[in-house]
Amino acid sequence: MSEEILVQKAIKGDQEAFLALMHLYEEALYRTAISYMKNEGDALEAIQEVTYRAYRSIKTVKQPAYFKTWLIRIMMNYCQDILKKSRREVLEETLLMKHGIIEDFTFLEVEEALLNLSDYERELLHLKYFEDVKIKDIAIMWNTPEGTIKTRLHKALRALRAVFEEKGEIKRV
Incomplete structure (x- = not known):
């Protein structure tokens, strides 16, 4: 099944399609999170939170072709918010x-x-x-x-x- 069809199903409320999409982009989300958070625990926590946020707002996806970009952007915004709050050092x-x-x-x-x-x-x-x-x-x-x-x-x-x-x-x- 193509990514766009999965996205369309997920937007309509198909939980299995959403789960398949999250597994598809799991590595990209992890790489993004680890590049911002610098440790595995915080990166995994970020993935959990972003998964929840994406599930909650999946209906806001306007173009299914840009789902990955939309998802990565949520991750980047979340990580930046956390880093601003904690002012972590490298x-x-x-x-x-x-x-x-x-x-x-x-x-x-x-x-x-x-x-x-x-x-x-x-x-x-x-x-x-x-x-x-x-x-x-x-x-x-x-x-x-x-x-x-x-x-x-x-x-x-x-x-x-x-x-x-x-x-x-x-x-x-």
């Missing part, structure tokens, strides 16, 4: 090593660099590069011309590159 590598967590910390460097950008730039980069949402879809979602989205995306990437260059990264041509 975990340092030494703290993680102290607790025996040893792994590649490149993602922490990227997340820390993203914190230097505005909320708008961070959301834009997240949608485009972490969730693979097309520029056309972002433009529709934000009711902004595609050219403007491309320009803002370019500026956000330039700002992100500048953060890494300040930290001593090799300048790329």
